[in-house]
Structure formats: structure tokens, C-alpha cells
Amino acid sequence: MAELQSVSFSTREEVDFVVIGSGSAGGIIAKELATAGHSVVVLEQGPYLQASDFKHDEWGYEHNYDLTWSARKGNVQTFRKNENEEAEPREAVLRYAHNVGGSSVHYSGNFWRLRPIDFNEASVRGTIPGTNFVDWPITYEDLEPYYTKVDWEIGVSGLQGPWDPYRSRDYPCPPMPIKGSDVLLERAAKSLGLNPYPAPVAILSAPHNGRPGCIHCGYCNGYGCEVNAKSSSMVAMIPLALASGNCELRTMATVSRINTNDGGRVNEVVYFDSNGVEQAQKTRAAVVCANGAETPRLLLMSSSNIFPDGLANSSGSVGQNLMFNGYSSVTGLFDEPVNAWKSIPATRVVHDFYELDPSLGFYGGGGIDGRHPSAGTPLKFALGAHDLFGGPNWGSEFKDSLAFQFSHCAAFDGHTTSLPLSSNNVTLDPTYKDSFGRPAIRCTYMDHPDDLSTMKWFKDKSIELMEAAGANRISGSYPESGQTGNVHLLGTCRMGSDPANSVINADHRAHDVPNLFTCDGSSLVTSSRGQPTMTIMALAFRAADLINEAARRNEI
């Protein structure tokens, strides 16, 4: 773990900002506020790991949840498909990191910008009955400068594609070298008249900002980068926040409540410190960046006489509109070694289906990229291989099939939209509690029929591509009976102009509480096409700019 070199504040000393969470958004906001001269305390529930702490440890990370919260670490969650069911406890439903840098440490780093249509799709296409599908209160033009800031300050590799929206500056790093799985995708897509192009990724293809380029070890998705080539907020932002001399990072600090004064303003943040002792940090304002599951839980847990339904929840929208993104996966077997298990997850993307034709009769869109079906890791492949191509799942024939398939396979994965629904949400479980005595996160989720139709469409299109690629055997799937968990946690405290159906305004300030801000996946109004983190980070740079401006005007 790293040394924490920073200023230290007393909990009784009122700081300018407490930032709750140090992930994709929290790390950026802490850095931006602290370097602007504000005193900042960051409360992070996990440890401060470094590149040297990370290993190619599939068993530890994927099966013991070493990098993520889970029931075995005292963080039980419950799941049900609809409100008529009793939610059952699970090892992990809404999966997220518990370390400095949050899930940006272990993500795949697929950094697709949103396009102008994402921000006003409800107006252009029309709203969808039974959903909360609405426009964003901001436009692509509002966010573009901050996407560019992410490109350069966080570090993104890529090449402007044929469908990409306007950008004010080129990528800082060229695209990553193409992989065999993406050669197969690119050739197949071109043969169908499509326009594949290099995938933009938050992984450095060349040295940038004092960090080295990727060495293509193959352990991105689910793993921390061992050379700091992956652009997490842990490596790109936190060191700058600490170097400002204005930011104290408290690790192993688990927030249980945000308190307000009689005037309804935030005045302290209550948390359990690394010894499990309850502390309360006095503050002039709070910025909650705890992720799309933890942010709504914290607001719901912070109910009081003034805020009986939870903090900032006069709309009833806190925890609602949870969006996972949909997915499909199609795997093909090829004659020659593809070796898609080497290097980063995806190097090409097909974005010709960003918006599906409305005449199909359902709403949706997404992208397709080439990958290895098990994120390139051997254990996950061995456990799942039988489900792909059948045959015995133990014995010598099984063993032989593993030996061939692992290197000779490629996957074309679809990443798709989810609609915001009141019935998909995060609430406080009435029965189960975590090890701190906090109500467990209860997730209720069933994909909208349009979302399922979209996933099926992408599965079918990917099969078509896989056939064009010349695969000998093809296996495709999508979660037909609905998803039961995910790592994309979006929409649960969304931004909007109307306080009746949103939690924060376009400046990320809570409609109900003037000195409370939230920014993370929960802020998203629509789901993106399956790669939300670029947008979460751009929103964070923008939110920090607006908070700094408000502070200069003395309007916090």
C-alpha cells in the first residue's frame, strides 16, 4: 500500500469539502477541488493499493473478490426481479471496487464518448410509455471540453472514427495494436459494408504524463495494471490531489450517514474509520461519488425529520432508474491461433448500430467489439467453455477441448442500451445488514422488453459477423431471462431540470440540499451504449469546474 503524503485535518475542523469515494468521479473531483485551493477530505472505504500490489491473480480477484466488495467481506446485497418477490442475499449483485481509484483500477477502459443524440434522444425519438426516458439537461457541446480533458489528463488512446462526434483535440496516444480477434471482426465488418475503427481505450499505447505505455500482458478486465499504463483515477488523479497539500485521503473509511443542520444544509459526514470507530467530519459541503449503488444507499440512510424519505429525495428518484447496460456475446472457433488472451480486451469497435432503426419496433442501440470470451483468463474459460460448445464438461475429451479452444476462439461482444425504469432500483433491504450495521443494498431489476430485444438483435448481428469472419463453430447468448447483477450502476440519482423527477440539477447540486453534490454513475440520465466510465469522468471534470466557480461566487 502507498504512503499517504498529505495534509491532515481534525474531524472537528470544518473543511471546505468532504468527497465520499475516490473512484472515477471522486478522484477527479478531489484533485480539481484541492488544486483550486480548497481543503478536501476524501473518505474511501478501501485501501490505497499501488501497481506493485497487483498480480495476475484470477482466483484472488474473480473468486475471492480481493478487489471488490462482496458478502464475504461483510457487504451482503440482496436481489429480486420485481417488488413482489422477496429479495435473496447474494455474494455480489452490484459489483464495484473497494480501493482508492474505485473500479477505474480494474475496469477494461473502453472509453466511448457519448454522441449528441444520447443527450436528446427522448425528444428526437419520442418518449417511451412506462419508462422514465427523458433528455439530459446538458448537451454534447457542454461536455465536449471535459471529454477532451479526460483524454489528456486521464490518458486515452484512439483514433477519430467515422461516426465519432466532433472533438476539439486529437487523442494524446495513437490506437493500440490490433489483436487477432479484431482482425477477424474488422474483416467481417468490412465485408458487410460496415465501418470498424480503432477502439478508444483508457490504456496508454505510448508514454504519457509520466506513465509508461502498455506492455500487453493481457490482464486488464478485472485486474489492476502492474505498470500504471491503465488510466485509473488512482494513478492519474489521486497523486495530484495529494501533492496539492490541500487534500487528506482517509482510507478504510466507510461512510454511514450525512448529517444536516436545522436549515437543511450538510454539516458533517459520519463514517467508521479503519478501526471501526465512528467519526464525524465537519464540512462546509459534501460531494458524494460513491457509485450508482452506494450513493443512493447513503442518501436513503441519511433520512431525518427534515428529509423523511432520505436526503435529497423529495422526488422519490433516489435509487430509481437503475440501468445496467445490456450485452450479448458470440464466440467463434477458428482454424489458426487467435490468441485473443494477449493484450487489452478490445482494439476495434463497430459503431454502425449506435441507433437501431425505429421501424424494428423497439428502442435501442449499441456497439460491437472483438474480445476473448473469458476476458483472456484461463480459469474463467475452463469453467465456462462447456456452456459455449457443449460436449462433456469433465474427463479427457473435455481436457482436450480446452487445449484447443482457449487459443483458437474470438468473441464479438455487443454492448447496449438500458431504459430508465422506476421498477429497477436500489433500496434499503428491510432484513439484511452489512458488517457495519448499515441496511444491505437491495437491488430490484428486470430488463425492459426493448432492452432484451436490443440484446437479441446484437447477438444475431454478431452471429452474422462471426459467420462472415469464417468461424467453424459459433455460440451466442444474451441474458434472455433478465440480468441478475452488473458492474455498470447508472441513473440512480440522475441529473435533470425538473426537481420532480431528478435528484441533482445540471450542475450536480442536489435540488433539495444546496451544499450537497453528487457525481458518479448515478448522475447519468440515459445509459450510454454500454461504456459509461468516459462520461462519468467527463461529468466529474465538469462538476468540479462548476463547484469551483460556485465557490468563487460564495454560492456553495
Place this chain on the structure above:
Amino acid sequence: MGKDFITRRAFLGSVKSSVGKSIILLSSSAIVAACRDSKFARAAGEGFVNLNETEASEFEAIAGRILPSTTSPGAKEAGVVYFIDNVLDDSRGAEFDVLKKGLQELRASASQKFNSPSFFSLNEAQQDSLLRQAESTAFFSTMRYLVIAGMFALPEYGGNKDSVGYDLMGFDDRHSWLSPYGYYDADYLEKGE
């Protein structure tokens, strides 16, 4: 993330048993250190940590049928049973319970069908016939899960000895690679696409 595999794993989670315990923060290095200790203990003839002798012999025999030794090393050569011994600590207590109960039933079947006191002393065909009967049980799926894990997890956990699991897959756990990585990207570069 590999979203499609989450639910499969969730099935195996020992959720209720771990709720309410104080926060356990075993870093991976701590776990690996513990595994290394147990490996030294075994080398010094101190035997298994969690398994008794019978369980170790039986689990090794079962593992040997799930990933048999053929022209290439199988679960036995990979030392999968040592992996199982290492990871069946209290955080996987529910899985251990499933294994213990299932093993009793398997041994009962061995006795009933083949008049044998143990599974490991049966011949391969007899062993396979008993395992085929158990295929749909939680015992078999837990066993299969741990055997595969022991074959393909980092060698530090006690299995995958000398990386024989990685070799079987054609996987090489190297720290870095250079493009081209396989046949198709090499061809692509050669043709200047």
C-alpha cells in the same frame, strides 16, 4: 467485466455464513503467504491443513477423473488436491460442507455397488460410473469448480504445479507481449491492411 459468469459464481457464494462477521481484509499477498506456509508444511511431512487423509485421497482421485492424466499432466500432477486443501478455510466453509456430505454419499455408493470401502481404490471405469451418477449434484459441481480452479489458478495457491494447467491451455503467464499476438494479426500486418 465478464458479466455472463457472475451468476455462476454467485451460486457458490457462502453468503449467510459470512454475514455478520467483522470485516476480513485478507489481501491476496496474505493468502498467498498462507498457502506458501502450508506448502512448506507439507514438504516437511506435516500433511494437509484442512483435509484429513481420507478426504485428501478421495478428492485427489475424483480430481484425477475430472481432469485426467493423459498424454499431458492432469489434476493429480497439478497438485489440485493441495489447492483444495488450501482454499477450504472458513470463508469457504459452505463449500467444504457440501464436499464432506457428498463424499460420504459417494463412498456409500462405492460400497453398495462395488463392495469397496473407498472411491480411490476403484478402477477408472468404476470411478467414472459413480461420478456420472453424481453429475447433477451440488457435490459434483463444487468438486468440478474447485478442481478446475486448482488446475488454472496461480501456482501460489497450491495447484497448477509448474504451470501445467497453463501449458494445457496454451496459455503463458508472461509479463509482457509484443504484437503480433497470433496468426490473424500477423497476417494482417504482413498484408499491410
